Amino acid sequence: MSHPEFTSKISDGPPQLPAEHANPQFGLIDVIEAFTAMRHEWRGQTQETRQLAESVQSTAANLEILQTRLASLSDEQANDESRKLAESLVELDHQLTRAVEVFRNVEARRAVDQARRIERLQADFQRHSLITRWFARPVLNSALQELDVSGNEQSADNTANEGLTLLLGKLRTLLKQHHIERIETTGRPFDAATMHAIGAVADSSQPSGNVAEQLAPCYFWQGRLLRCAQVQVAR
Amino acid sequence: MAKEPIIGIDLGTTNSVVATVIDGKPVVLEEDGEGILPSVVAIDSNNKLITGTMARNQLAAFPDRTMASVKRHMGTMESIMLGDQSFTPPEISAMILRRLRDRASRALGQPVSRAVITVPAFFDENQRQATREAGELAGLKVERIINEPTAAALVYHAGSVDRKHILVYDFGGGTFDVSVVRMEDGVVEVLSSKGDTKLGGDDLDMALMNHVAEDFEKQHQIDLRENVSTKFRLLLACEKAKQSLSTEHTVTIAEEFIAEKDGTPLNLNMQVTREDFESLIVDMIDRTIECLDRAIADSGVTSHQIDDLVLVGGSTRVPLVQRRLRQEFYREPSRAVDPDLAVALGAATQAAMLNGENVGPVLVDVTSHTLGIEAVDGSMFGSRLVFTPIIHRNSPLPAQYEESFSTMSADQEKAEIHVLQGEHEEIDRNRSIGKFVLDLSVGTGDRSEIMVLFRLTLDGTLKVTATQTATGRSKELSVQNALSQFQDEQRDLAESRLGAMFEASDEILDEADLPPRQQWTQVPSESSVSTELLSKYPEAANMLEKMEGLKAELTEEDAHELRVLKQQLIKAMLSEDETEMKIACKELDDVLFYVQ
Known part of the structure; x- marks a missing residue:
């Protein structure tokens, strides 16, 4: 039994195709059927592709939303925390400045009082006769010594004051590092955007409408108003 | 195209707020992080109009060109001078309303021209008309003027159809109002209203300030109220202390170098307890309760018929107010919504309803149970153990509250803190959620006071801290899931117990026998789409109609695909999700093209 293909190869003539492999006879219905099959296949593919694309797209969009939300949340949170810190720093600055003042x-008043007391003592001493002054010299010396002791106490206060001033200096550096700006308002025209008036006072040293007394200064943080100044305005 | 929103405005005596409904939820519209606008207008040194905080800033220095509390003048046509110009009360109100309108436009990113404005229930027709005119002068179409208590009631009960009597207790910064409101089938009626226009939170601050100043005067013979600057510092400190006393039992009012005597600077350092503060304000709170009794009597309902107590205004945060209301009505007041914003949120709710939007009540996380500890209640007839509430039911979360207790005897060495959850005075009728023992230090001096602080977070974690005040000895207990009905170990126990019972039972189905999940989900049907929705979305309606026409010609495969897409479209229509609707229509169009 020979194989038909083998037979065809050794024969000289053109290959004889079997009946089922003969040129097909295509009708219009066949074309439509083929087209419908292709259409179904294409539809299936496009639908899948479209679904995939849509799901990728929606996932990407959701991720983007999530990322934006997370970023804004952490920004808001960080901003809130930083603001609270900035507010605490300015409160500390305000209190420490008041303490130093x-x-x-x-201290200034004490120095003036001390000088007055010495002056008074010496004036009183001079009112007495020469003999009385001679005999009262130990009393004067002891009184002056007493005043000297209180002068030493004053120098201890000076040191404390100096310490406080140094501390305030450090705090001001810290404020600068955190972009916090302190604005003094005394003598400036009243500005409702940055100052809160608690009253009006008669003050001839200031033009009417200018700040006569500052209770608390104004603070800006990163260029934005953090705290209004509290002021009394000259009438 | 989206409808133009209608905004809700609470035009208050001291402060004003604007709100709107976004995605079904009422929200306050802010400007630079500020939701509250002081109801103050002024002319600055350049003759320009300023409103809100800036205007309030200059009130004390330039009263001749600043106007506050204009609401008290509404209904009259008296002339109000701002600098050298004269205005009527509606014109001044219009300036505030215009600022609120612009705030809303900026926040929403679109022009706003329609509003609902609230007025006190006692406002007469003249006053209401004046408010309406103020709105129009501000460029707003005033869709409705509603009563403030109505707005407050709507915040908690929007969408409710049952007949309800609601008492709205509004204790603001400068005024007090109480109203009885009836809600039925969407109709809200104010049955009665009483008030005191000269009683508010400012009076509470003044009472505390006077107390502190008098104490300081006794010690140093200096009246801190005589100097404007000192008085201002003291008032600020007292206002802050008042706020802290709403959650803390004791506060320290400390102001360094507040005065000078004989060249020596003086500091103010004073402790104030909640009891001290309450003794100072009790008469004022009694006045509000008298008003409340009169309002109930006038309304024709009894206090037993009141279904809810709604708290409005910042002063309702004072614990004594809440305690007195609990005593009067034997129920927990509703205070979950920020009492400073409730009226504006209610106005926004009403505005959205007018605009055809579906709005429910404002939902806020609150405690579902009262939390407290076991303590001895002593009286002349003996003593007994009772449940003492610390955080009351309906408190907005996160919640924090501190209460003071004392030991039974001076030489007591231990104190057991037994934390309970429930609503009954009898210990056994509440649920125990934890206990711990605080070792006390015995010694000289009064060591009897023990502070118990409860802190409840949004996720339901309760932290209880007990501290012996004199020594600072402290111990803390942390309870997870304090809001759930079961504790973890109880839940595990319950699960295993029930699991065994279910397994043994012939009635209960095993997991494997359950029908597939999809059979339990409700499939939206075409009949669930109203004709209103069909006419609202013609493209989608057309698609549904087209589908119906082709039904007979479909292969089984196409029919299945179309069914899925049809459900998708109906679902989108019911939820009025236009994006989803467009997607479903497009896909349906594609499929219909092939099957046609």
Whole structure:
């Protein structure tokens, strides 16, 4: 039994195709059927591709939303925390500045009082006769010594004041590092955007409408208003 | 195209707020992080109009060109001078409303021209008309003027159809109002309203300030109220202390170098307990309760018929207010929504309803149970153990509250803190959620006070800290899932117990016998789409109609695919999700093209 293909190869003539391999006879219905099959296949593919593309797209969009939300949340959170820190720093600055001012005033007043007391003592001493003054010299010396002791106390206060001032200096450096700006308002025209008026006072040293007394300064943080100044305005 | 929003405005005496409904939720519209606008207008040194915080900033220095509390003048046509110009009360109100309108436009990114504005229930027709005119002058079409208590009631009960009587207790910064409101089938009616226009949170601050100043005067013979600057510092400190006393039992009012005597600087350092503060304000709170009783009497309902107590205004945060209301009504007041914003949120809810939007009540996380500890209740007839609430039911989360207790005897060495959850005075009728023992240090001096602080987070973690005040000795207990009905170990126990019972039972199906999951989900049907929706979305309606026409010609495979897409489209229509609708229509169009 010979194989038909083998037979065809050794024969000289053109190959004789079997009946089922003969040129097909295509009708219009066959074309439509083939087209319908192709269409179904294409539809299936495009639908799958489209679904895949859509799911990738929606995942990407969701990721983007998530990322933006996370970023804004952490930004907001960080901003809130930083703001609270900045507010605490300015409160500390305000209190420490007030403490240093009070210390300075007390110190200055003490120095004036001391000088007055010595002056008074010496004036009183001079009112007496020469003999009385001669005999009262130990009393004067002891009184002056006493005043000297209180002068030493004053120098201890000076050191404390100096320490406070140094501390304040460090705090101001820290404020600068954190972009916090302190703005003094005394003498400036009242500005409702950055100052909160708690009253009006008669003050001839300031033009009417300018700040006569500052209770608290104004603070800016990163260029934005952090805290309004509290002021009394000249009438 | 989206509808133009209608905004809700709470035009208050001291502060004003604007809100709107976004995605079904009422939200306050902010400007630079600020939701509250002081109801103050002014002319600055350049003759320019300023409003809000800036105007309030200049009130004390330039009262001749600044106007606050204009609401008190509404209904009159008296002339109000701002610098050298004269205005009527509606004109001044219009300036505030215009600022709020612009705030809303900026926040929403679109022009806003329609609003619902709230007014006090006692406002007469003249006052309401004046408010309406103010809105129009501000460039707003005033869709409705509603009562403030109505707005507050809507925040908690929007969408409710049952007949309800709601008492709205509004204790703001400068005024007090109480109203009884009836809600039924979407109709809200104010049955009665009483108030005191000269009583507010500012009076509470003043009472505390006077107390502190008098104490300081006793010690140093200096009245801190005489100097404007000192008085201002003291008032600020007292206002802050008042706020802290809402959650803390004791606060320290400390102001360094507040005065000088004989050249020596003086500091203010004073401790104030909640009891001290409450004794100072109790008469004022009693006045509000008298108003409340009169309002109930006028309304024709009894206090037993009141279904809810709604708290509005910042002063309702004072624990004494809440305690007195609990005593009067034997129920927990609703205070989950920020009381400073509730009226504006209610106005926004009403505005959205007018605009055809579906809005429910504002939902806020609150504690579902009262949390407290076991303590001895002593009276002349003896003593007994009772449940003492610390964080009350309906408190907004996160919640924090501190209460003071004392030991039974001076030489007590231990204190057991037994934490309970429930609503009953009898210990056994509540659920125990944990206990711990605090070792006390015995010694000289009064060591009896023990502070118990409860802190409840949004995720339901409760931290209980007990501290012996005199020594600072402290111990903490942390309870996870304090809000759930079961504790972890109890839940495990319950699960295993029930699991065994289910397994043994012939009635209960095994997991494997359960029908497939999809059979349990509800499939949206075409009949669930209203004619209104069909006419609202013609493209989708057309697609559904087309599909119906081709039904008979479909192969089984195509029919299945179309069924899936049809459900997708109906679902999108029901949820009015236009994007999903477009996608479904496009896909349907594609499929219909092939099958046609």
